[in-house]
Amino acid sequence: MKILGISAYYHDSAAALTIDGRIIAAVQEERFTRVKHDDSFPANAVKYCLEYSGLTIDQLDAVVFYDKPFIKFERLIETYYAYAPQGILSFLKAMPVWMREKLFLRSIIKDELEHVMDYDRKKVKVLFPEHHLSHAASAFYPSPYHDAAILTIDGVGEWATASISHGQGSSITVKKELHFPDSVGLLYSAFTYFLGFKVNSGEYKLMGLAPYGIAGSEQVERFKKIITDKLVAVMPDGSVQLDQSYFNYAVGLRMAKDGKWEKLFGFKKRKEEDALTQAHCDLALAIQQVTEGIVLKMAAEAKRLTGADNLCLAGGVALNCVANGKLLREGTFKNIWIQPAAGDAGGALGAALAAEYIFFGAERKTDEVHDTMHGSYLGPEYGDDDITKTITQYKAVSTHYEDESRLCDSVAELIEKGMVVGWYQGRAEFGPRALGNRTILADPRNTSMQQKLNLKIKYREGFRPFAPSVMIEDVANYFELDRESPYMLLVADVQKSIRKEVPVGYHTKPMMERLYVERSSLPSITHVDFSARIQTVSRETNPLYHRLLSSFKKKTGCGVLVNTSFNVRGEPPVLTPDDAFLCFINTEMDVLVMGQYVFLKSEQPEWKKKVRKKEFNLD
Secondary structure (H helix, E strand, C coil): CEEEEEECCCCCCEEEEEECCEEEEEEECHHHHCCCCCCCCCHHHHHHHHHHHCCCHHHCCEEEECCCHHHHHHHHHHHHHHHCCCCHHHHHHHHHHHHHCHHHHHHHHHHHHHHHCCCCCCCCCEECCCHHHHHHHHHHCCCCCCEEEEEEECCCCCCEEEEEEEEECCEEEEEEEEECCCCHHHHHHHHHHHCCCCCCCCHHHHHHHHHHCCCCCHHHHHHHHHHHHHHEEECCCCCEEECHHHECCCCCCCCECHHHHHHHHCCCCCCCCCCCCHHHHHHHHHHHHHHHHHHHHHHHHHHHHHCCCEEEEECHHHHCHHHHHHHHHHCCCCEEEECCCCCHHHHHHHHHHHHHHHHCCCCCCCCCCCCCCHHHECCCCCCHHHHHHHHHHHCCCCEECCCHHHHHHHHHHHHHCCCCEEEECCCCECCCCCCCCEEEEECCCCCCHHHHHHHHHCCCCCCCCCEEEEEHHHHHHHECCCCCCCCCCEEEEECHHHECCCCCCHHHCCHHHHHCCCCECCHHHCCCCCEEEEEEECCCCCHHHHHHHHHHHHHHCCCEEEEEECCCCCCCCCCCHHHHHHHHHCCCCCEEEECCEEEEHHHCCHHHHHCCCCCCCCC
């Protein structure tokens, strides 16, 4: 079966293509349009998937959209009716769009596909699995497991906001669902909103801010009590009930009722660029800990309902790698596998796989060891011809290395000297994480590197931590982790052997006093609570990146590199050589490596300052 999956019209639209259950290609639309979290129909992504596979639309067995618009419309109507006359402005804004567009989605999809290429409209089959089934399929079918519990948690699909399913072979059986307006994802997003970050974009900032809260302090414990007494009731099975008198997302245009929240927590809603205070940090920690507790309860319920030894995770909340790390250490399941594109982008892949195994009834095979995500390197690749075009266009100066070993040795030496390197290789990653192909690299031993990367390269908030990449064979030498974490979706502490003694009272000091304390021999990747979001790199999945790590280890004795996505704040990760060169030239990045071409900033022409910088909205 040849199946095209599509997600669109909410956020992170994407396309994915599978052939007989094999994942051939997958990419988000934002990478082409350069609009972060682009929600438009993924025409460019569809075109790429078809061109890469050599297929036409007429050759597809199905085009599959990741949710059911009629059920979602039912939810909207029932919700507005239940809360009437509240939400009249939101209702009047939403209904014309639904009546004009979203209720006719089958026709709209066919219209949009005609913009990609000519095809026979009568021939193409368009399918609509439910949203959380698409998430569940994206988690289970690419996993190594024949039998697994599946936990999906996000904001909302049609009605479901979380689901527990049982995956066995080719089948997925839904065991339990949590329904709107009760939602763990929307609860977390409400705090994202109140603390001044963008909803559906800044949740990871909230997670990164939480460790600056003072664990066990009177204020954190008081905030947690307010949350669980006033905002959300948490049941033993992990289901939740939100007091809607404090929220506005059901029928309004904002997440929370600002005045009521300000009275609850004792401070005003933070504006986007306001300074962060200890109260903001403590509230972030409080909701993070509450969320972790909910996830652990849901996982325990999934274990009870399925009896499975393995767990698969998807949905936006599955990107909360701190909660994932706690879940792993809890030991409820022997093994955990998390879809790297866990949010709505991954719904495109899940939709295609759900059609393959559920609608068409194909047989699924797995070796119980390897997943089928190909390292999540599923996006476009640009070769030497594309790179030389960029070189010609910008009159760029570069050195070409014929031998990969010499390339890696040279780049490792530049990193050792304190240089920041843009590393651009192979196929683009599918999902939000940089995994070694569209990546900015640096030396984790450098005490000033976190500050330099945040303020001079990424142009983002100084409190934000950076992740380490480490060879899989070395992970236990540096981190309290005994397994692979190829998709940077698990957080674990750095080993006590590499930690440094911190000042007396460190854990109770204000945020900025803790930020630049040297906490370990790898200060640039050790967060204030001694944690790190780890990517393990294997020789089989990404041999060139593994070779670079090996070269750096031979030169320095350190087998770890700082790894952050190749972009600046508000911009999607770079896709093309042109994107990469512009990002390199318009930041204080020292080196760019594209394929086997190395560009030093110091060697570029003086007119580099005149290269037009792209403008992006803040994220």
